[in-house]
Amino acid sequence: xxxxxxxxxxxxxxxxxxxxxxxxxxxxxxxxxxxxxxxxxxxxxxxxxxxxxxxxxxxxxxxxxxxxxxxxxxxxxxxxxxxxxxxxxxxxxxxxxxxxxxxxxxxxxxxxxxxxxxxxxxxxxxxxxxxxxxxxxxxxxxxxxxxxxxxxxxxxxxxxxxxxxxxxxxxxxxxxxxxxxxxxxxxxxxxxxxxxxxxxxxxxxxxxxxxxxxxxxxxxxxxxxxxxxxxxxxxxxxxxxxxxxxxxxxxxxxxxxxxxxxxxxxxxxxxxxxxxxxxxxxxxxxxxxxxxx
Numbered sequence: 001x002x003x004x005x006x007x008x009x010x011x012x013x014x015x016x017x018x019x020x021x022x023x024x025x026x027x028x029x030x031x032x033x034x035x036x037x038x039x040x041x042x043x044x045x046x047x048x049x050x051x052x053x054x055x056x057x058x059x060x061x062x063x064x065x066x067x068x069x070x071x072x073x074x075x076x077x078x079x080x081x082x083x084x085x086x087x088x089x090x091x092x093x094x095x096x097x098x099x100x101x102x103x104x105x106x107x108x109x110x111x112x113x114x115x116x117x118x119x120x121x122x123x124x125x126x127x128x129x130x131x132x133x134x135x136x137x138x139x140x141x142x143x144x145x146x147x148x149x150x151x152x153x154x155x156x157x158x159x160x161x162x163x164x165x166x167x168x169x170x171x172x173x174x175x176x177x178x179x180x181x182x183x184x185x186x187x188x189x190x191x192x193x194x195x196x197x198x199x200x201x202x203x204x205x206x207x208x209x210x211x212x213x214x215x216x217x218x219x220x221x222x223x224x225x226x227x228x229x230x231x232x233x234x235x236x237x238x239x240x241x242x243x244x245x246x247x248x249x250x251x252x253x254x255x256x257x258x259x260x261x262x263x264x265x266x267x268x269x270x271x272x273x274x275x276x277x278x279x280x281x282x283x284x285x286x287x288x289x290x291x292x293x
Contacts, residue, residue: 025050025249029288033259038280039077040264042233044212045070050095052293063097067115071212073231077278080223081266086231089214091117091162093133107139109156117162122217128229129215131161137171151176154187164211164234165189166271192241200245206255207238210284220266228266228274236261237284249292257284
């Protein structure tokens with residue numbers, strides 16, 4: 001499927017501290033794209049941790065953390081290349097975040113994320129294994145406003161070298177609660193509409209971007225002619241998410257989604273496509289637990 005469009009919005013909800021809009025404090029989850037009619041199965045285990053440090057400046061915070069993923073890409077087809085080079089990827093990011101209040105109820109949030117993304121088939125790391133990501137956002141939070149319907153606006157820019165869309169994207173989020181049990185988020189890279197079933201159970205319809213990019217350390221020879229130096233998977237998914245707020249700040253979630261757009265491709269050193277792999281996966285499943293501020 002090759003529906004190519006830019007979609008919609010927001011990151012995590014629920015804190016007066018701006019950086020929490022960019023990441024959870026801790027999360028562990030498991031994602032699977034079953035093969036179905038495709039010859040590719042995708043599995044990902046991801047764990048992240050962010051530690052907030054209060055600075056002397058009023059309401060300013062520094063965040064330090066790690067984000068690790070192990071990705072398995074299982075290919076079942078008669079390929080013209082060595083499939084074993086593509087089935088085990090390691091992604092590790094160091095998160096360095098900072099947030100401080102600005103004038104007129106605005107807040108600045110900055111995150112730099114150096115890391116590595118590689119299949120680690122060589123003895124040593126190289127410069128090609130290193131990836132850089134980052135975000136700069138401005139946040140205006142009126143979710144505590146009792147005179148009007150609660151809302152929040154986030155605007156900025158985001159770049160990620162290892163998450164499937166390795167080019168700059170606008171970061172836009174507009175949240176609004178429009179009924180007692182209903183709210184929505186609109187923006188990039190994720191959007192949702194939420195219904196609060198009760199104080200601890202919630203349902204969301206969502207659309208978001210997902211994927212990964214990784215270096216192939218020793219290259220992959222294709223058709224005995226060309227060498228692929230990286231792999232890229234870019235997804236657009238839409239579906240239903242269930243959330244169970246176990247205790248304050250601790251949440252279990254499970255989502256089932258349909259893949260609206262799926263592209264898996266091997267690229268050369270200039271990031272030009274050499275070969276597009278079978279991309280007929282249609283089901284996207286994820287479950288996990290996360291800790292929010």
